[in-house]
Amino acid sequence: MSDVLLDVRSITMQFGGLKAVDSLAFQIKKGQLVGLIGPNGAGKTTAFNMLTGVYRPTSGDILFAGQSMVGLRPYQISRNGIARTFQNIRLFRELSVLQNVLIAFNQHVKSGTWSAILQTQSFLDEEAELRSKALALLKVFGLDRKADEIASSLPYGEQRKLEIIRALATKPKLILLDEPAAGMNHSETHQLMETIAQIRKDFDLTVLLIEHDMKLVMGICENIIVLDHGVKIEEGNAQHVRSSQKVIEAYLGVEESV
Amino acid sequence: MQDFVQHLVNGLSLGSIYALIALGYTMVYGILQMINFAHSDVYMVGAFAAYYAAKWLGIENQPGLMSLATLLVVSMVACALLGLTIERLAYRPLRKAPKLNILITAIGVSLFLQYAGQLVFGADPKVFPEVMPDITFFQWGDLSLRSSDFTVLIVALLAMVGLHFLIHHTKIGRAMRAVSQNSSVAAMLGVNPDRIVAMTFVVGSSLAGVGSVLVGMKYPKIEPLMGMMIGLKAFVAAVLGGIGSIPGAVLGGLLMGLSEEMVVAYLSSTYRDALAFGILIVILLLKPAGLLGRYQVEKV
Numbered sequence: 001m002s003d004v005l006l007d008v009r010s011i012t013m014q015f016g017g018l019k020a021v022d023s024l025a026f027q028i029k030k031g032q033l034v035g036l037i038g039p040n041g042a043g044k045t046t047a048f049n050m051l052t053g054v055y056r057p058t059s060g061d062i063l064f065a066g067q068s069m070v071g072l073r074p075y076q077i078s079r080n081g082i083a084r085t086f087q088n089i090r091l092f093r094e095l096s097v098l099q100n101v102l103i104a105f106n107q108h109v110k111s112g113t114w115s116a117i118l119q120t121q122s123f124l125d126e127e128a129e130l131r132s133k134a135l136a137l138l139k140v141f142g143l144d145r146k147a148d149e150i151a152s153s154l155p156y157g158e159q160r161k162l163e164i165i166r167a168l169a170t171k172p173k174l175i176l177l178d179e180p181a182a183g184m185n186h187s188e189t190h191q192l193m194e195t196i197a198q199i200r201k202d203f204d205l206t207v208l209l210i211e212h213d214m215k216l217v218m219g220i221c222e223n224i225i226v227l228d229h230g231v232k233i234e235e236g237n238a239q240h241v242r243s244s245q246k247v248i249e250a251y252l253g254v255e256e257s258v
Numbered sequence: 259m260q261d262f263v264q265h266l267v268n269g270l271s272l273g274s275i276y277a278l279i280a281l282g283y284t285m286v287y288g289i290l291q292m293i294n295f296a297h298s299d300v301y302m303v304g305a306f307a308a309y310y311a312a313k314w315l316g317i318e319n320q321p322g323l324m325s326l327a328t329l330l331v332v333s334m335v336a337c338a339l340l341g342l343t344i345e346r347l348a349y350r351p352l353r354k355a356p357k358l359n360i361l362i363t364a365i366g367v368s369l370f371l372q373y374a375g376q377l378v379f380g381a382d383p384k385v386f387p388e389v390m391p392d393i394t395f396f397q398w399g400d401l402s403l404r405s406s407d408f409t410v411l412i413v414a415l416l417a418m419v420g421l422h423f424l425i426h427h428t429k430i431g432r433a434m435r436a437v438s439q440n441s442s443v444a445a446m447l448g449v450n451p452d453r454i455v456a457m458t459f460v461v462g463s464s465l466a467g468v469g470s471v472l473v474g475m476k477y478p479k480i481e482p483l484m485g486m487m488i489g490l491k492a493f494v495a496a497v498l499g500g501i502g503s504i505p506g507a508v509l510g511g512l513l514m515g516l517s518e519e520m521v522v523a524y525l526s527s528t529y530r531d532a533l534a535f536g537i538l539i540v541i542l543l544l545k546p547a548g549l550l551g552r553y554q555v556e557k558v
Contacts, residue, residue: 054442074442074445075445075449078445083446092436099435103432103433103444103449106449107448113430170448
């Protein structure tokens with residue numbers, strides 16, 4: 001099974017007496033676009049936080065490209081190739097759009113402080129190259145014209161896009177998108193989903209996304225994982241998930257028998 | 259008029275020293291939201307490091323650019339190492355503890371350094387070596403411009419330009435700005451926050467090292483408690499400018515130096531120290547975020 005990129009083995013996250021995520025297990029193959037859905041409080045974001053090292057799972061293991069990620073720090077996980085965006089936008093609000101992207105390149109920058117002080121040719125070349133790379137990345141989302149604006153001055157939808165761009169700039173193998181369409185209207189959401197499908201091809205990415213909007217997830221995801229109260233209740237393609245009795249119950253509640 | 263220019267020059271050179279030390283407070287605050295009370299004692303150790311280095315190298319009576327450069331490097335390295343050690347041993351283990359714990363620890367480290375300093379260096383004041391020849395190169399009536407004031411100004415300016423360059427044009431500076439805005443997000447983009455915090459202590463502490471040599475040039479009396487008053491004033495300068503803001507620390511330092519000099523010149527030297535705390539009270543009442551600071555909105 002060499003094409004499995006992410007292998008989540010029965011991870012549990014316990015906060016005191018509450019099991020936010022309970023023995024969650026799933027696999028993501030390289031290149032897949034997978035959706036993680038579930039009602040509010042189902043544990044989706046907690047699962048993301050475990051995958052990115054913010055929380056350390058109480059038990060279980062996370063294998064990424066065959067390597068265990070449990071116990072690694074967030075920056076180490078980022079360097080291994082997992083990037084993420086946040087449900088509530090977390091940009092560096094007071095830095096420019098371009099600077100937000102450049103930060104994410106940092107881990108790949110070779111020039112040190114001395115070459116910056118001495119302004120060596122290799123440093124200048126690298127800076128110029130980074131700048132043009134960042135601009136190229138911004139261009140994919142039509143944000144290159146706003147490169148020098150302060151991040152917090154962007155309209156909401158563009159801030160969301162900038163978060164995705166910033167995550168892409170870490171050159172990830174796997175990108176985790178936490179409700180990328182939150183707060184967007186229908187046509188914006190639709191457009192965003194197309195962009196996600198596009199970057200996945202262009203950047204050779206594997207994508208795991210959390211989304212509330214079932215229709216959307218069903219439209220683009222090949223595989224859908226449904227969480228409810230921290231437990232995986234269903235997994236499969238859109239067709240399968242849509243017709244699952246458990247999923248319908250989780251979202252709509254159980255019908256009282258009269 | 260001549261008087262006024264004289265006080266202006268004195269005030270600026272004193273102010274630039276305050277600014278250098280205030281930068282250390284503000285940088286650490288910007289990145290960890292803590293006041294590093296031990297900063298002023300790191301400064302004191304820097305002065306003693308330079309004092310002993312000059313003795314040991316036998317350059318205490320050879321003022322000149324070479325001596326200045328040597329002592330600056332010695333003091334900066336000593337302060338950087340001390341700052342790094344303090345961060346590693348005292349503050350890092352408390353990174354996740356409540357803010358108050360780390361603040362109290364900082365006071366503890368400060369007291370430790372002050373009294374360990376008295377134990378190791380002795381409590382009696384020592385005379386700082388003459389680093390640069392101090393000549394009066396311009397005399398006009400009451401106005402006499404001395405080279406030491408200009409050396410202080412130039413060195414302080416170079417240090418600040420260097421800092422600006424580091425923060426705005428290097429990889430590590432970029433990471434510092436990112437960590438100061440949101441350390442957990444920076445971590446997820448591959449920046450190791452611990453390393454950046456350590457670097458911040460190194461940079462802030464070496465600026466205190468620069469400050470200690472400059473103060474030694476102007477007021478060549480050093481003793482283990484010398485950091486207290488200047489540290490408090492630099493701290494007030496940082497608050498005045500807006501703590502966490504780097505241009506704010508420079509502005510606050512210069513304003514502090516200038517107003518102190520003017521108060522001494524035109525009112526009475528009795529008010530010298532009262533002024534600093536008067537400024538602190540006024541700024542906290544009227545503009546608690548400082549001149550260039552911004553109100554932090556609590557994140558929800």
